[in-house]
Amino acid sequence: MPLIDVRGLRYRYAGAAADALCDVDLAVGEGEFVAVVGANGSGKSTLARLLGGLSRPAGAALAEVCGHDLRSDDGHFAVRRDVGVLFQNPDNQIVGSTVEEDLAFGLENLALPSPEIARRVDETLTRFGLDGLRTREPHLLSGGQRQRTALAGVLAIPRRVLVLDEPTAMLDPAGRDEVLAAVRREADAGMTVVLVTQEMDEVLLADRVVALAAGRTVFDARPAALFADTALLGELSLGLPPAAEVGLGLMARGALTELPLTLDDLVAALVSTP
Ligand SMILES: Nc1ncnc2c1ncn2[C@@H]1O[C@H](COP(=O)(O)OP(=O)(O)OP(=O)(O)O)[C@@H](O)[C@H]1O
Numbered sequence: 001m002p003l004i005d006v007r008g009l010r011y012r013y014a015g016a017a018a019d020a021l022c023d024v025d026l027a028v029g030e031g032e033f034v035a036v037v038g039a040n041g042s043g044k045s046t047l048a049r050l051l052g053g054l055s056r057p058a059g060a061a062l063a064e065v066c067g068h069d070l071r072s073d074d075g076h077f078a079v080r081r082d083v084g085v086l087f088q089n090p091d092n093q094i095v096g097s098t099v100e101e102d103l104a105f106g107l108e109n110l111a112l113p114s115p116e117i118a119r120r121v122d123e124t125l126t127r128f129g130l131d132g133l134r135t136r137e138p139h140l141l142s143g144g145q146r147q148r149t150a151l152a153g154v155l156a157i158p159r160r161v162l163v164l165d166e167p168t169a170m171l172d173p174a175g176r177d178e179v180l181a182a183v184r185r186e187a188d189a190g191m192t193v194v195l196v197t198q199e200m201d202e203v204l205l206a207d208r209v210v211a212l213a214a215g216r217t218v219f220d221a222r223p224a225a226l227f228a229d230t231a232l233l234g235e236l237s238l239g240l241p242p243a244a245e246v247g248l249g250l251m252a253r254g255a256l257t258e259l260p261l262t263l264d265d266l267v268a269a270l271v272s273t274p
């Protein structure tokens with residue numbers, strides 16, 4: 001049974017002339033890591049909000065997330081407990097005046113006993129490498145540290161699915177690496193992850209990539225299959241991962257015969273080329 005199983009998902013913003021989502025299909029199994037890509041306005045953030053129960057679909061043939069029906073009154077509230085959503089800007093998500101207070105906030109809302117909250121805060125600080133920052137004020141931290149705090153706040157509550165909407169878009173390269181490493185570790189530990197991204201090298205972290213165009217699912221396969229389809233990439237206004245861009249240039253000059261996707265692939269191809 002997939003944890004996310006939505007078919008024909010539709011959503012329209014109040015007062016909008018057209019649907020933001022008109023036909024989205026997405027199935028994600030437990031422990032899978034799926035990237036979601038698409039041009040600006042294709043519906044990625046709308047999908048992220050629906051999956052997290054932050055908006056309610058206008059309709060769907062099927063809209064099950066963690067066993068909750070997103071279309072029902074109860075379901076779209078209950079799903080918020082199981083699905084954690086992290087957005088671009090950590091400052092919109094951090095509520096505590098220190099890192100540890102921020103992590104405690106969601107747990108306090110669950111009305112857990114104090115010793116249990118303290119235990120979970122300690123465990124989460126360690127899990128996200130935040131022990132040394134526990135009494136720091138979030139607004140004085142680096143962008144990467146703030147986003148890592150926001151992520152830890154989302155995951156301090158046990159979740160079944162993590163949805164990330166361009167979580168690195170506001171970060172410098174070091175902050176980006178820091179946050180992606182934390183996401184990768186969660187995925188390796190078995191978390192089910194849906195990562196909305198505009199960064200094609202982030203797509204390579206995922207097992208599968210789903211592309212949206214004008215509110216519809218238009219592609220769903222392994223990342224390598226997307227990057228092999230240059231016509232589709234053009235139609236979707238998507239690029240290639242940085243190493244693949246270089247590789248493409250080398251292929252055009254006859255220096256490589258196969259498209260590398262990662263820096264490791266590129267180096268291996270260059271080393272083995274006579
Ligand atoms: N609050 C809103 N009210 C009305 N229309 C909206 C609202 N938010 C988004 N839309 C519209 O819904 C569609 C999907 O927007 P959405 O933000 O989901 O796209 P996106 O793929 O996340 O884009 P981006 O890459 O810019 O983040 C767009 O046509 C957008 O203009």
Ligand SMILES: [Mg+2]
Pocket residue numbers: 044045046165
């Ligand atoms: Mg968006």
